[in-house]
Amino acid sequence: MAVYALTGFSLVSLLSFGYLSWDWMKPSLVADVAVDPMEKSLPSTFSRPPHIIFILTDDQGYHDVGYHGSDIQTPTLDRLAAEGVKLENYYIQPICTPSRSQLITGRYQIHTGLQHSIIRPRQPNCLPLDQVTLPQKLQEAGYSTHMVGKWHLGFYKKECLPTRRGFDTFLGSLTGNVDYYTYDNCDGPGVCGYDLHEGEDVAWDQSGKYSTFLYAQRVSKILASHNPKEPIFIYVAFQAVHTPLQSPKEYIYRYRAMGNVARRKYAAMVTCMDEAVKNITWALKKYGYYDNSVIVFSTDNGGQTFSGGSNWPLRGRKGTYWEGGVRGIGFVHSPLIKHKRRTSWALVHITDWYPTLVSLARGNLSNVPGLDGYNVWPAISEGKESPRTEILHNIDPLYNHAKYGSLEDGFGIWNTAVQASIRVGEWKLLTGDPGYSDWIPPQTLTNFPGSWWNLERLTDGLRKSVWLFNITADPYERYDLSDQRPDVVRTLLMRLVHYNRTAIPVRYPAENPRAHPDFNGGAWGPWASEDDVEEWEGIGEPLKSRNKKNKCKICKLRSFFRKLNTRLMSNRI
Secondary structure, three states: OOOOOEEEOHHHHHHHHHHOOOOOOOOOOOOOOOOOOOHHHHOOHHHHHEEEEEEEEOOOOOOOOHHHOOOOOOOOHHHOOOOOOEEEEOOOOOOHHHHHHHHOHHHHHHHHOOOOOOOOOOOOOOOOOOOOOOHHHHHOOOOOEEEEEEEEOOOOOOHHHHHHHHOOEHHHHHHOOOOOOOOOEOOOOOOOOEEOOOEEEEEEOOOOOOOHHHHHHHHHHHHHHHHOOOEEEEEEEEOOOOOOOOOHHHHHOOOOOOOHHHHHHHHHHHHHHHHHHHHHHHHHHHOOHHHHHEEEEOOOOOOOOHHOOOOOOOOOOOOOOOHHHOOOOEEEOOOOOOOOOOOOOOOOOHHHHHHHHHHHHHOOOOOOOOOOOOOOOOHHHHOOOOOOOOOEEEEEEOOOOOOOOOOOOOOOOOOOOOOEEEEEEEEEEEEEEOOOOOOOOOOOOOOOOOOOOOOOOEEEOOOOOEEEEOOOOOOOOOOOOOOOOOOHHHHHHHHHHHHHHHHOOOOOOOOOOHHHHHOOOOOOOOOHHHHHHHHHHHOOOOHHHHHHHHHHHHHHHHHHHHHHHHHHHHHHH
């Protein structure tokens, strides 16, 4: 049995703070209200397709919303969730690109080739062009489609851009991490460029505007100029609250009593984002959309605990397959929901939004076979059982193999050194290296993370490569049952084997020097020509093997571009 050590704080002291006193099985910390009898009179089908607003936040921790007991003020999110349906058995992916790709395609990463890491700015890679996207299906159903915010699904050629993947308009960033004011992004020392785009053009004129405000204002502008009698889909992918930790000073001032500087800045960003959601909701009402609208709110992955975020009381953080990395904040707010003001424990995954929203839009799903998502609207609106009974969190064959994993440990059917995770019913299995595994309470101490005073750490069991949890009874993943229930372990390993047989090769090509912003007018954007694509994509080949094959070719290219860059710089001087 693992032994847990708590440095500085005792477990009793944490209980006295109320951190562990939250009853997981209670619907929420906000009292639920009885269902309005008038809701029963709503028609079973909508009179016309609803307006759909999908709001995705970046790196917001599970604990970092008011109705999960946070010290961060989120009155808008709390109200919208309380008046709608809170999703408390809702799962996302542990990092940015995977969640976004699964939302847009309705498919697991293993079925799009994006099962490893993220799409990096200099990679000739993007969401596979053979995938029919969510906005494309909504366009087919007669929707006007708009995206505002962070894309992070690749841009090396124009065909990868949001406006070529189903969105009528786009304002936002293509990469995964930009300055909130200047929109600069550096992908390593000296590899920096501007990243804010309007459609397929660089939006130089918008520099200096705080992105959270800019994006909310754009949504209001779209709503003001559209006819509310015509259905509209707006995908709002806030940059907030991803690093860098930047916020207008007036929001930071509200949290001046917080001793931890990172937590203070982070809290300000969350509250600022909350007010942006308030402004979007107000615009829906002002311009006549609200009564026929569906607002979906979702986080993209767990919070980054060393950048102010908190997933307490869950285990792990962003980038891990522990619950702190994959259990998300989610809710649906809509006047069209039959049974509002409640908490749903139906199992829901981010892939489910694709078939759910296309079905709400009366779109056609018959020509997109093989979806991994389910239509969960009856579970959300009417309280019916979820059609989903399992979730493949991922299988990543390229991630560093666990030192102590083996085929033998996997009953001869699965190499437990491979990073993978799956949930079936109430059981969750992890193999390989699941990632950072500590429990981190909210960072309220002044010199956290400089010290580990409020960090509960796992002190043994580090030579493992298999973990099993009854996630319903043990949502904090404190009691590993892999030794007691080898029968369940074997059953879930067989499910991994099943999914792995359906996986396509990993798309993770080597970075290409031609992507450098210096060769693209100082901005990140499409850089590959049609002739380049076949040579540089490297679909299905791991990055390591490609490096061996193309080492000389890449070196020659880098040398050429370094010389070219030197000439360009000398001409500028």
